[in-house]
Amino acid sequence: MTETPEETKPEPAAQASEAKSAQPAKPAKPAAADAEVSRRGFFSWAAVAWVGFTAAAGGCLTAWGRFMFPNVLYEPPTSFKVGPPSDFAPDAVDERFVESNGVFIVNDQGQLYALIAICTHLGCPPNWLEAQNKFKCPCHGSGYYRNGINFEGPTPRPLERAAISIDPDDGQVLVDKAQKFLWERGQWDDPSSFLTA
Amino acid sequence: MEAIKSIINFLSYPEWSFTLSLILFGLAMWSKALWTKAGGWIMLILITVFFGLSLFDPNFFVVVAKPDNVPIVMMIYIIGFFWWYAMYKAHQNDRRIEAGEPTFEKSESEDRIFTWPDLVFSEFICMVLLTVGMVLWSILLKAPLEEPANTSVAPNPSKAPWYFLGLQEMLVYFDPWMAGVVLPGLIIVGLMAIPYIDTNKKGNGYYTFKERKTEIVLFLFGFVILWSELIVIGTFLRGPNWNFFGPYEYWDINKVEPLVNVDLSEIIWIKILGVGLPGHWFVREIFGLLFTAFYFLVLPVLLIKNKFIDGFYQKMGPTRYYVGMFLFLTMMLMPIKMYLRWFLNLKYFVHIQEFFLNL
Structure with missing residues (x-):
């Protein structure tokens, strides 16, 4: 182990000393060296290099940007129909669309609304516990009443509502998750955040 | 037996178990008898007897024997051992310093030792043993794989990797921004800052407790109580809906725990x-x-x-x-x-x- 480094060491040292001994001869040359690459020439090459680098980096960025918008998205559509309003029993929480679309359809005190099944604490999907009449998050124990208002655990705000309306063509309930209604901004009074059954 | 179990269940609820562990931590740091060979053996036997007897309880067994949770049992032993070992050496040295003798490290050798072979060789042995252990472990205990991920279904309870369970426990009490970003950031920055804050040069290169009591107690409080104990709580005592369950309690998904929080x-x-x-x-x-x-x-x-x-x-x-x-x-x-x-x-x-x- 210890012997080999000693054997190899002299070489770099020798090279270094050669390089050093070669350098003192150079001061005579600089004029010639300058003549080979002029100041103007250097800058035009540097410009070419920079343009090339920028173009390559820009190309990579563009490709990356395009990657963010795939041709096909294997995601459920944000706007979907959940059946006629008569499907939803009064004072019940409908869990049929949680797995496919991530919303609870709640029929509560004559109002029908869609609660987005994402905990407002850190984004886990909460479960509906019928026996306890509450939504409960399995990750940190946040709890919400049937209407989505938070009351226990660490979550700072209520669940969000998705836009809900009646499709004029076939009378089905249409949920649009692209539009959200936040309680703390007073948006739950918005007529598109609920249906009056 | 059932009465003992229900007492332990009751005592393991966080308000009592945390209080109890604070008291025990204080006693442990104050005690001298615990940091002797006899004290170490007694603690080892007590913990092992507790685990051994508890394994007869089906609810306890289900949680402890999960492949996810086996390393946490190991962690309890490992933290216990190193904590005991450092304090054992420290108390020995404190006695020597008081008697005017050189510390254990000084009496072993006055000189510094070589990286090769003294350090690298023992590191190499550790590496080999650890690899053997990992291979055996991965053969004997199957990786706890679950069904393919679904964004709208979370396992209940949903647990972070074991080393983040302390943070997950923190998230129960703080806003996600505080517990998820600010406090973990401060933990990392704070640990990095310790060498610049701590001006006490004592204990450099040798174990000692007396010469840096405050520093050691503060650090151990953060590490053992606030980090490791919360990992243990998160692993063994947090069940469905992140409710709290005693060690012998059945993980009932419909357990009702009224918790109305107010600002x-x-x-x-x-x-x-x-x-x-x-x-x-x-x-x-x-x-x-x-x-x-x-x-x-x-x-x-x-x-x-x-x-x-x-x-x-x-x-x-x-x-x-x-x-x-x-x-x-x-x-x-x-x-x-x-x-x-x-x-x-x-x-x-x-x-x-x-x-x-x-x-």
Whole structure:
């Protein structure tokens, strides 16, 4: 182990000393060296290099940007129909669309609304516990009443509502998750955040 | 037997088990008998007997024997062993220093030792043994794989990797921004800052407890109680819906635990003063803001004369002292908040939804 480094060491040292001994001869040359690459020439090459680098980096960025918008998205559509309003029993929480679309359809005190099944604490999907009449998050124990208002655990705000309306063509309930209604901004009074059954 | 089990179940609820562990931690740091060979053996036997007998309980067995949780049982033993070993050596050295003898490390060798072979060789042996252990482990205990991921279904309970369970426990008590970003960031930065804050040169290259009592107690409090114990709690005692379950309790998904949390502003304005919440956030949260200002600005000054950290201000100077104090007080927010949640159902000291600023 210890012997080999000693054997190899002299070489770099020798090279270094050669390089050093070669350098003192150079001061005579600089004029010639300058003549080979002029100041103007250097800058035009540097410009070419920079343009090339920028173009390559820009190309990579563009490709990356395009990657963010795939041709096909294997995601459920944000706007979907959940059946006629008569499907939803009064004072019940409908869990049929949680797995496919991530919303609870709640029929509560004559109002029908869609609660987005994402905990407002850190984004886990909460479960509906019928026996306890509450939504409960399995990750940190946040709890919400049937209407989505938070009351226990660490979550700072209520669940969000998705836009809900009646499709004029076939009378089905249409949920649009692209539009959200936040309680703390007073948006739950918005007529598109609920249906009056 | 059932009576003993229900007593242990009751005592393991966080308000009692945490209090108990604080008392035990204090006693352990104060005790000398524990950090002897006999003390170490007794603790080892006690823990093993507890685990061994408890394994006969089906509910305990289900949780402990999960492939996910086996390393945490190992962790309890490993932390216990290294804690005991360091304190054992430290107390031995303290006795030697008191008698005017050289420390154990000095008496072993006055010189420094070589990296190769002294260090590298033992590292190599450790590596081989660890690899063998990992291979055997991966053959004997199957990786706990689950069904393909689905964004709208989370396992119940959903647990972070074991080393993050302390953080997950923290998230139960704090706003996600605080517990997920600010406090973990402060933990990392604070640990990195220790060498610049700690001016006590004693204990460099040898074990000692007497010469740096405060430093060791503070560090162990953070590491053993606030980090490791919370990992153990998160692993063994948190069940479905992140409810708390005693070690012999069945993980009932429908367990009802009423937890209505209220903010400090609601406690003061509504419960005590009997008026409604003021409209403007600054007036509403004034008590929480005053508490925070007092806690971080006035308390460090008041604590200068505290017996436990007496002389630290003189040794460290104002800047170091304040930075160290700030980190210490931030750490202490965790147990304070836990107790306030358990006994007063406090949610946040400061709850400014307007800016998503919650403490």
